[in-house]
Amino acid sequence: MSLGPYATFIVTSYMLVATVVLMLIGWIALDYRNQRARLRELEAGGIARRSGRGAADF
Amino acid sequence: MTLIDLANPTKFLSLTARVLPWLAGATAMLLAIGLYQSAIAPDDYQQGATVKIMFIHVPNAWLSMFVWGVMSIAALGTLVWRHPLADVAAKAAAPIGAAFTFLALVTGSLWGRPMWGTYWEWDARLTSVLVLFLMYLGLIALWRAVEDPSRAARAAAVLTLVGAINIPIIKFSVDWWNTLHQGASVLRIGGPTMDRAFLIPLLVMAVAFSLLFVTLHLAAMRNEILRRRVRSLQMLQARAFSSEVGIGSREENASKQESGAA
Numbered sequence: 589m590s591l592g593p594y595a596t597f598i599v600t601s602y603m604l605v606a607t608v609v610l611m612l613i614g615w616i617a618l619d620y621r622n623q624r625a626r627l628r629e630l631e632a633g634g635i636a637r638r639s640g641r642g643a644a645d646f
Numbered sequence: 647m648t649l650i651d652l653a654n655p656t657k658f659l660s661l662t663a664r665v666l667p668w669l670a671g672a673t674a675m676l677l678a679i680g681l682y683q684s685a686i687a688p689d690d691y692q693q694g695a696t697v698k699i700m701f702i703h704v705p706n707a708w709l710s711m712f713v714w715g716v717m718s719i720a721a722l723g724t725l726v727w728r729h730p731l732a733d734v735a736a737k738a739a740a741p742i743g744a745a746f747t748f749l750a751l752v753t754g755s756l757w758g759r760p761m762w763g764t765y766w767e768w769d770a771r772l773t774s775v776l777v778l779f780l781m782y783l784g785l786i787a788l789w790r791a792v793e794d795p796s797r798a799a800r801a802a803a804v805l806t807l808v809g810a811i812n813i814p815i816i817k818f819s820v821d822w823w824n825t826l827h828q829g830a831s832v833l834r835i836g837g838p839t840m841d842r843a844f845l846i847p848l849l850v851m852a853v854a855f856s857l858l859f860v861t862l863h864l865a866a867m868r869n870e871i872l873r874r875r876v877r878s879l880q881m882l883q884a885r886a887f888s889s890e891v892g893i894g895s896r897e898e899n900a901s902k903q904e905s906g907a908a
Contacts, residue, residue: 592695594760601699601753605706608745609858615741616865623872630879635886 653730655871662868669861676854683847690844699757701847704832705855707750710778711813713743713859717785718810721803731867733799734874736806737789738866742859744782751775762826770819771827774812781809795874 591598680701690697717739723732754772755765766772785802792798820829832838838845 590695591698592689594694594696597756597760598695598698601702601756604752604756605702605749608749612742612745612862616862616869619869620865620872623869623876626876627872627879630876630883633883635879635883 655730655734658731659868659871662864666861666864666868669857669864673854673857673861676850676857680847680851680854683850687847688843693761696757696760697844699753700844701851703750703753703757704848705852706746706753707775708852709855709859710743710747710750710775711816712856713739713746714778714782714806714810714813716863717743717806718813721806724799724803725807731871733795733803734867734870735863736799736802738870739863740782740785740789742862742866744779744786746855746859747775747779747782751779758826767826769825769827770823771816771825774816774819778809778812778816781805781812785809795877 684698684701687698687701689695717736720732720736720739723729724736751772754775758767759765785805788802788805789798792801817830819825820827831840832845832848840848
């Protein structure tokens with residue numbers, strides 16, 4: 589597969605999309621881990637939801 | 647499970663836990679097929695290999711508008727039906743929409759340089775998409791600036807609905823004004839004007855990116871629900887702490903008064 593004289597533009601575009609999508613996935617995964625950890629910390633400190641269910645439980 | 651059941655965040659969380667792995671798998675598979683088809687697609691007779699940028703530029707551009715549409719429906723859900731997940735949906739979608747809009751702008755610019763001879767032109771299509779990107783950033787800033795989530799939700803919902811005016815402007819800018827950007831070649835009355843060799847990879851990539859959005863959006867909504875639970879538990883903790891301090895200081899004052907009287 590030859591990309592011709594404008595290969596730099598094509599490769600940069602695909603690399604950029606891959607980078608931004610991976611950053612989005614990483615950010616969302618990290619945020620999930622952080623929120624779960626904060627909920628566990630609060631529950632360990634004796635703070636419970638009114639329903640009595642674990643805040644991190646589905 | 648009905649739509650009303652999904653208004654319950656706990657039920658919504660259990661649904662996302664079940665659905666997300668399947669959605670992620672389907673997205674990865676479709677993206678792989680789309681990327682393979684994009685790689686083997688022939689060169690365009692005028693644009694050469696740069697036509698390959700279209701397979702990532704167009705899905706991102708479509709999604710930049712689609713996400714704002716989703717946020718507009720969520721805004722109606724916040725203002726009219728006061729659905730508990732409406733603001734969660736809108737807030738979770740904004741950064742994803744901003745990322746897609748950013749990618750549409752930059753890949754368009756990288757496609758424009760070899761084809762038009764310029765990275766940027768202040769024409770109607772490019773400028774209206776830049777305005778959309780700035781509106782996404784403004785909304786994200788608004789949610790961060792207002793501490794009370796219900797006040798932030800209403801303000802953001804109004805701004806989202808006002809901003810929705812920009813969506814038809816973006817779509818029809820190429821028809822209403824004389825722009826450097828080409829006219830619609832897929833979503834148009836009379837059908838697509840594009841050859842199947844380009845149309846099929848483009849549609850596969852569009853479906854793959856749409857699935858990517860659904861997956862990321864559900865995951866971000868799940869995070870937002872957990873963040874709100876953290877906030878409400880922290881408020882409970884603060885209330886418990888302040889009442890403990892209050893009782894403690896009242897007891898201390900009472901004992902001081904007793905010893906003073908003695």
